[in-house]
Amino acid sequence: MQTDEIQKKKIECYLQKMLSLYKALEKFDRVLLLDDSCLVSHTAPDIFEQVPRNQIGAFPESERADFRSYNYDKKFILKKKKININEYYNTGVLLVSKHQREIFSPRNLSKNLELFKSKYPDQAYFSYISAIEKTNVNKLHDEWNFMPVFDYSNDSNRQLTELPNDHLRLVRQKHIIHVTGYYKKRDKIIEQINLALYNDQNVRNSLRPR
Incomplete structure (x- = not known):
């Protein structure tokens, strides 16, 4: 093209x-x-109650x-x-x-x-x-739009396919995680964060329709 x-x-x-x-x-x-690269934590409060109309x-x-x-x-x-x-x-x-x-x-x-x-x-x-x-x-x-970029000065980080554990622990504390195009392989980062947020059986059970 x-x-x-x-x-x-x-x-x-x-x-x-x-x-x-x-x-x-x-x-x-x-x-x-x-954005389609956002992940919402199951523990996030209601954002509509946080922002006045x-x-x-x-x-x-x-x-x-x-x-x-x-x-x-x-x-x-x-x-x-x-x-x-x-x-x-x-x-x-x-x-x-x-x-x-x-x-x-x-x-x-x-x-x-x-x-x-x-x-x-x-x-x-x-x-x-x-x-x-x-x-x-x-x-x-930033807990409502957390972009997990931890060192912009180091361009080699753009090649990461997964976040270090200490960074992942911080990500788990946020309400909405927004993985931007900073990462060359952001699909891998999204997959890792998704598993970290939702791979617990108790979490999955709590999210099932009743």
């Missing part, structure tokens, strides 16, 4: 992700959007100084929109209410298509639109 085609497919994919919220909120009062729940990735996406998109948004953002959110976990639906409307998306050429398209868009609209964002603790 040609580079231009890949870029077009990527843009379409992330546009659909944002548009899916707009469509879902036509039917539902509140929607929790999770007048706020969007999102993790402020800009508070993770070691993550590279914030610095990249901050410069990208400044170049494209001439606006310097202070807050940058990860969109792997988003809790949105019906009255916030317009943020993800086709009209708003089409006005900001250039942001979807970023390395992190949906995050660039949401961080920009929430800044200019002064959106009331509830800053989720």
